Amino acid sequence: MKKSIIRCLLCFGLLLIVAAVAGYFYLQNYASQKIQLQQDDQLITIERGTSVQRLSQQLEAEQLITNSQLLPLLLRFDPSLRAIKAGTYRLSANMTLRDLLVLLCSGKEAQFTIQFIEGTRAKDWLLTLQAAPYIHHQLTDLSLEQVAEKLGIDGHIEGWFYPDTYHYTAGTTDVAILKRAYQRMDSHLQIAWNGRATGLPYKSAYEMLIMASIIEKETGVDSERGLVSSVFYNRLGIGMKLQTDPTVYYGRSESIQGPLTRDDLREKTPYNTYVIYGLPPTPIAMPGEASLQAAAHPTPSKYLYFVADGYGGHVFTTNLDSHNRAVQEYLRVIRNR
Template sequence: MNRKRKLSIALLIVTVALSLLYWCHQRIEHFADKPLNIEQETLFKLPAGTGRVGLEELLVRDKLIYSGRWFPWLLRLEPELAGFKAGTYRFTPGMTVRQMLKLLASGKEAQLSARFIEGSRLRDWLQQLQEAKYVKQTLTGKSEAELVLALGLPEGSSLEGRFYPDTYLYTAGTSDLALLKRAHARMDKILQEVWLARDVSQPYKTPEQLLIMASIVEKETGVAEERTKVASVFINRLRLGMRLQTDPTVIYGMGESYTGNISRKDLDTATPYNTYVISGLPPTPIAMPGRASLEAAANPAKTDYLYFVADGNGGHTFTTNLTSHNQAVRTYRQVQKEKNEK
């Protein structure tokens, strides 16, 4: 074979090799730019110690990619994508394989959220945490006394009302105890701020008493502009030595026996929380109050109101004497009757 023929064959081989290399590169690029096979946000857990082969198997198993044929070649071509970190990540529709690998390499885990609403109780929080899929469960089956110790609080501490209702962000694997500690520290901070800014003429001896009042206000109204007036009613009653006579405290004292209605017998049955029977504030908060209720309890409106009743339209009618209150009750019942007849 002459030299010219050998050169031609060599050039042909090089051309074929370059063409194949180009084709492979194009296939790899196409694979890298292909969107993941998802139509909605998806949480993906990458276990610790997972290598390249393991990740490929997980992606194929979960049908996030159809085939892993080009996966190892992409990691060789772009080695910076191979430094993925263990964790739980949020994949979004339209995210490409390359974007997914960049996310795994960044270590930016999915931010999950737990929302605890104002007026909820400790038992509600514990149930919500127990049902949270990505929260590490460490408190299941623990009594309140055991929970107090787990939180590092003095023995005998009451936990009701001591956690601030809000939305808390966390990453998968965060423990239920860690979330409660954050909410407890937040309530301590906000309660202290509100206590220092309170109207010092109010009849509170401790921040705990203010917290108890705020929890009652929280349960009595969801109307923002009414909170300070509701607080004023209870403050005025305290100052006159009148019982608070607030239904939410009765309900709290009934515990699991409450089924949605309060009877006359319930109002007359003594419990530590039945403010139709006891004088003054109940022994602990009855719910988790938000900041608005805390501030209303700390700085109530200056009124002569001693009574309030629902007006049938989402708010309340406030009155200064029993005669006017009874009339407001009759009006409320009439409104309810008319609504039921429609």
């Protein structure tokens, strides 16, 4: 009798072992199934506090897996896959269910990028931010003054953001991105200011930032930036007006479109360098590193004038007669086109 009971217990134990092994391999096979992507660059967002049951329902609702009923059992069997972190994740081709769970536990959220171009203005940056995906907007419909207050910037925000490509995760605020850009510009400006050439006419690093923004708007040719800087340096040195068109454009009413007119050049605004002496009160755009360095290190020259050559560059001259001839040559090139 006892032997029969023992044999039954052994058989029952063996059946349990076989069932456990079969269940183990079945779950492993389940975890190894490929998830079904519905598009190439597919994302999944896991909300904070998502339960195992809610995760199961979400994966099936988003058609990533076809059978969610085994997922709680898999997670109970392998607790290392339960530590899921909230966030937005990028899925990849050939990813298995286990790969997906490992990703959700890693916290390695999808990275997004936003690019800001040299020479653009604060209003352009705000529009770029508004159009970017997965950003939490806190600056919508705010004036530039209100944006400055939100960022903790004392004064005008123009010129204070460093142009570059910035990476962010879903839910990052527009405030956080602009603060990073501000901190980088402040750092680069201080480095350029501390390493500047001697004898420059700037009273502060901010004045050098203003100059850098003007250089940025005057030329996109790296080899010319130092020469453009030298023209403005030489003009400031002899008390000559800067007479640079980009400052006039900046100070002109946004309702006015088209090229500058004689009236524009005569209108007295704080930014009209055909009327005022010295620098305008603020930067007129976001300068890049090359323009910061050009403002800090003007190329030694005696140039006082420059004009477009019609081919993407400029002609630099030392006197008005030569400048006028360069202007006429530019107009001839344009007419021939």
